[in-house]
Amino acid sequence: MIRIPAGQVAAGHLPPVCPRHGEHALEMKKLRLISKPPSWAAVLILLGGIVYLIVVMALRKTVHAAAWPWCEQCKAARSRNLGIGLGVLGLGLLLIVVGIATIDGSAGPLLFLVGLVALVVGIVFAARGGAQAVSGAFVSQDGNFVEIAKDDPRFGQALGGRQAQYR
Ligand SMILES: [Zn+2]
Structure with a gap:
């Protein structure tokens, strides 16, 4: 794990090497980086998704990276995940539509269910293609x-060793 001071990232003072x-x-890409939800916040899901969302949003720290190093592999990972994600998502929607249209038939309900699963898988892949997910960087708590x-x-x-803090 490497830690870079938030101010340095915001100012765009990073070498042209992919972290x-x-x-x-x-x-060098403009990137919005956010913090992960704290692990204890998961307990709040019991109180309802809205409570969880409000607390997580309130605690969330954001750093706007002015110039984040973006390499060939980042580019490839982003387009691959987005491509698979949107493709599977589209397929899922199609299956849902066909499933609803033929819901009285024997295959309809199954198509609908498979479509729902494909929709979720598609969303997960598309999210992994998000710029922050590809960068692997998170803002500290x-x-x-x-x-x-x-x-x-x-x-x-x-x-350079003196600018960064390792742990
Ligand atoms: Zn990269």
């Missing part, structure tokens, strides 16, 4: 750092 893959950055759990050592070297 996740260690490859030379093709472009206190909002002071941007953390990359699976960083590539080449990024750390390019960043």
